[in-house]
Amino acid sequence: MIYLDNAATSRPKPAEVIRAMNDFMNSVCANSGRSGHRLAIQASRIVYETREAIAELFNVTDPLRVVFTMNATEGLNLAMRGSLHAGDHVITSSMEHNSVMRPLRALEAQGIEVTVVQCSEQGFLNPGDVEKAIKPDTKMVVLNHASNVTGSLAPAGEIGLLTEDYGLLFALDAAQTAGAYPIDVQKANLDLLAFTGHKSLYGPPGTGGLYIREDVQLEPLKWGGTGSRSEEEYQPDFLPDKYESGTLNLVGIAGLGAGVRFAMREGVEAIRERERDLTHRLISGLLGIPGVTVYGGLNADRQIGVVSFNIEGISPSEVGLHLDDEYSVMCRVGLHCAPAAHKTIGTFPDGTVRFGLGTFTTEGEIDAAIQAVSELTERSR
Amino acid sequence: MIYLDNAATSRPKPAEVIRAMNDFMNSVCANSGRSGHRLAIQASRIVYETREAIAELFNVTDPLRVVFTMNATEGLNLAMRGSLHAGDHVITSSMEHNSVMRPLRALEAQGIEVTVVQCSEQGFLNPGDVEKAIKPDTKMVVLNHASNVTGSLAPAGEIGLLTEDYGLLFALDAAQTAGAYPIDVQKANLDLLAFTGHKSLYGPPGTGGLYIREDVQLEPLKWGGTGSRSEEEYQPDFLPDKYESGTLNLVGIAGLGAGVRFAMREGVEAIRERERDLTHRLISGLLGIPGVTVYGGLNADRQIGVVSFNIEGISPSEVGLHLDDEYSVMCRVGLHCAPAAHKTIGTFPDGTVRFGLGTFTTEGEIDAAIQAVSELTERSR
Numbered sequence: 001m002i003y004l005d006n007a008a009t010s011r012p013k014p015a016e017v018i019r020a021m022n023d024f025m026n027s028v029c030a031n032s033g034r035s036g037h038r039l040a041i042q043a044s045r046i047v048y049e050t051r052e053a054i055a056e057l058f059n060v061t062d063p064l065r066v067v068f069t070m071n072a073t074e075g076l077n078l079a080m081r082g083s084l085h086a087g088d089h090v091i092t093s094s095m096e097h098n099s100v101m102r103p104l105r106a107l108e109a110q111g112i113e114v115t116v117v118q119c120s121e122q123g124f125l126n127p128g129d130v131e132k133a134i135k136p137d138t139k140m141v142v143l144n145h146a147s148n149v150t151g152s153l154a155p156a157g158e159i160g161l162l163t164e165d166y167g168l169l170f171a172l173d174a175a176q177t178a179g180a181y182p183i184d185v186q187k188a189n190l191d192l193l194a195f196t197g198h199k200s201l202y203g204p205p206g207t208g209g210l211y212i213r214e215d216v217q218l219e220p221l222k223w224g225g226t227g228s229r230s231e232e233e234y235q236p237d238f239l240p241d242k243y244e245s246g247t248l249n250l251v252g253i254a255g256l257g258a259g260v261r262f263a264m265r266e267g268v269e270a271i272r273e274r275e276r277d278l279t280h281r282l283i284s285g286l287l288g289i290p291g292v293t294v295y296g297g298l299n300a301d302r303q304i305g306v307v308s309f310n311i312e313g314i315s316p317s318e319v320g321l322h323l324d325d326e327y328s329v330m331c332r333v334g335l336h337c338a339p340a341a342h343k344t345i346g347t348f349p350d351g352t353v354r355f356g357l358g359t360f361t362t363e364g365e366i367d368a369a370i371q372a373v374s375e376l377t378e379r380s381r
Numbered sequence: 382m383i384y385l386d387n388a389a390t391s392r393p394k395p396a397e398v399i400r401a402m403n404d405f406m407n408s409v410c411a412n413s414g415r416s417g418h419r420l421a422i423q424a425s426r427i428v429y430e431t432r433e434a435i436a437e438l439f440n441v442t443d444p445l446r447v448v449f450t451m452n453a454t455e456g457l458n459l460a461m462r463g464s465l466h467a468g469d470h471v472i473t474s475s476m477e478h479n480s481v482m483r484p485l486r487a488l489e490a491q492g493i494e495v496t497v498v499q500c501s502e503q504g505f506l507n508p509g510d511v512e513k514a515i516k517p518d519t520k521m522v523v524l525n526h527a528s529n530v531t532g533s534l535a536p537a538g539e540i541g542l543l544t545e546d547y548g549l550l551f552a553l554d555a556a557q558t559a560g561a562y563p564i565d566v567q568k569a570n571l572d573l574l575a576f577t578g579h580k581s582l583y584g585p586p587g588t589g590g591l592y593i594r595e596d597v598q599l600e601p602l603k604w605g606g607t608g609s610r611s612e613e614e615y616q617p618d619f620l621p622d623k624y625e626s627g628t629l630n631l632v633g634i635a636g637l638g639a640g641v642r643f644a645m646r647e648g649v650e651a652i653r654e655r656e657r658d659l660t661h662r663l664i665s666g667l668l669g670i671p672g673v674t675v676y677g678g679l680n681a682d683r684q685i686g687v688v689s690f691n692i693e694g695i696s697p698s699e700v701g702l703h704l705d706d707e708y709s710v711m712c713r714v715g716l717h718c719a720p721a722a723h724k725t726i727g728t729f730p731d732g733t734v735r736f737g738l739g740t741f742t743t744e745g746e747i748d749a750a751i752q753a754v755s756e757l758t759e760r761s762r
Contacts, residue, residue: 013410025394026399073605106601246452246454247454250586332421333416349612
């Protein structure tokens with residue numbers, strides 16, 4: 001089996017991730033931050049160690065500014081809904097996932113003005129176009145770091161300079177990049193960084209979080225018991241408790257910690273280099289097949305390991321079925337929850353076939369997948 | 382070791398729960414509802430099977446009315462924040478956990494009127510007092526099914542008749558009862574039922590959900606990708622997708638499914654009977670120790686397996702330390718995220734020592750814990 005659906009979730013997970021989860025379930029299996037007995041303290045320690053590992057990965061000074069959520073989507077909702085109010089203006093791009101677009105469309109109905117800056121057909125955003133969209137009531141720029149459709153990287157560094165200059169909040173959706181591409185919240189001047197745990201951080205699904213810069217105040221999405229200030233019927237005002245109501249996904253966080261440590265041991269730079277080489281190999285191979293259209297910048301330096309393509313004369317969903325049934329190649333087809341991105345690159349409403357590479361993807365698998373696409377294309381002519 | 386902190390999270394988890402999680406991580410490890418390949422379909426099937434099991438447990442006709450959340454707290458936030466608007470009046474009790482009180486206090490600041498009906502010192506709610514609190518603009522009654530401090534059961538049946546008569550929403554917080562006490566959403570006339578997965582449903586932390594009755598409309602807490610209606614930048618209006626944005630805790634849901642099936646195989650009635658007998662044994666034993674005060678109704682028929690007590694002359698936290706260090710008894714001490722409940726039973730602000738029983742608790746463990754409390758009390762005189 002050739003698993004090329006790493007952009008949906010990475011597979012396989014490192015053995016140490018599964019081991020950490022088993023250890024939690026078998027040996028700890030207590031709630032954190034609530035009781036004071038030895039098992040509860042062990043659970044709290046595991047949560048803190050994961051927080052620390054994530055802080056280290058993103059160069060966050062204070063691990064308590066990293067809050068855990070169910071997924072990147074929840075982190076993005078907290079970032080946007082927690083800071084935007086009627087009358088505010090927010091800027092985003094035309095390459096966004098629905099994890100950004102749907103919260104923004106819902107906010108629009110509440111009197112928040114949304115500007116969607118058009119990206120190029122290759123999926124690239126021009127920082128100058130963002131600057132042109134800034135108005136006196138602009139409060140935030142929210143962007144994905146890399147498109148989940150074409151892999152195209154956003155100019156995060158330039159946008160960070162802009163938002164600093166204009167005093168705007170900069171929220172980055174790192175669902176596709178956390179662990180796969182270097183992120184430094186200080187260098188990139190990020191106010192808010194939403195990440196998922198189950199893609200390139202190698203954790204289980206049900207994990208993710210949001211980094212919140214020191215001076216940024218957000219309204220919580222959820223209120224409830226935090227194990228702290230139990231004498232108060234009001235939410236504690238300190239982090240991470242303010243944004244972490246109810247029992248956390250402790251076993252998931254145990255696995256995520258192991259995953260983040262795995263990524264740091266391998267080295268994000270090294271992971272990135274390997275994936276870039278594989279991406280280059282995949283793009284080149286696909287471009288060599290007559291009848292195949294590859295989308296995006298066609299330049300592995302400017303994208304991550306997510307490659308969208310189509311075969312002339314066959315719908316993406318048919319391609320997906322054949323790849324699964326006949327070649328045991330697992331991929332994702334269609335719109336990938338990103339209609340705006342497909343409109344931008346000209347593949348709406350049918351979408352594309354998407355190959356998502358991971359750190360366990362081999363050159364042999366890339367070559368076999370290219371061969372499969374080549375045969376399918378040949379047969380359909 | 383004697384684990385009596387099951388009210389914080391049940392321990393141990395049945396072997397089949399851990400097995401289901403391992404199977405997911407090792408063999409499936411794909412995203413659900415997104416891609417169409419065989420692994421993704423397996424993941425979707427697991428999620429649906431858990432939804433079905435939960436629906437069966439609570440006598441919900443349509444499994445799609447069960448939505449998954451990170452915890453009961455998120456379900457309660459969705460229930461309350463999704464339905465209450467400025468000008469609405471909501472009734473709750475003085476025995477609530479902060480998972481109900483904190484969202485309500487936050488809503489109060491947004492113009493929602495909150496009435497907290499006073500319970501008895503034993504932690505019991507008089508349905509007549511709820512009826513007296515109903516006003517023309519009352520929209521919802523929200524209650525916990527059993528107190529996490531005293532275990533006292535709420536008169537859910539009577540409240541369900543009231544809310545039906547007056548056309549109010551009835552939201553029940555089943556964090557302590559789901560799986561440990563029979564719940565039938567139809568018989569109890571529930572509009573909204575929030576449950577956690579990691580207590581008496583034997584699933585892992587990070588799981589829970591909300592049942593939403595057919596005609597009840599809620600505003601989501603989060604918007605985002607759902608794998609459905611991918612061509613739309615607006616949230617789908619159908620369940621469960623409307624309330625399930627972003628990747629779910631798939632491995633947790635796999636474990637939860639196994640836990641719910643375990644509970645159904647054992648039989649909730651049978652689990653309840655066993656826990657009632659153990660609760661009776663524990664209460665009787667503690668009542669026999671001079672210098673120990675036990676809180677609540679002191680009647681196992683009217684409470685679940687959660688028992689709060691104090692030892693004269695020693696603070697709850699000191700008792701907890703001794704029990705852990707010297708007797709390897711794990712419990713929870715303090716306010717248990719429920720300040721209102723402690724004010725009601727007269728134990729604010731120091732709180733109580735809480736023993737939370739589970740289905741794996743034995744008579745021998747109860748007797749040993751009673752013996753430990755007896756020795757500690759003796760020493761402190």
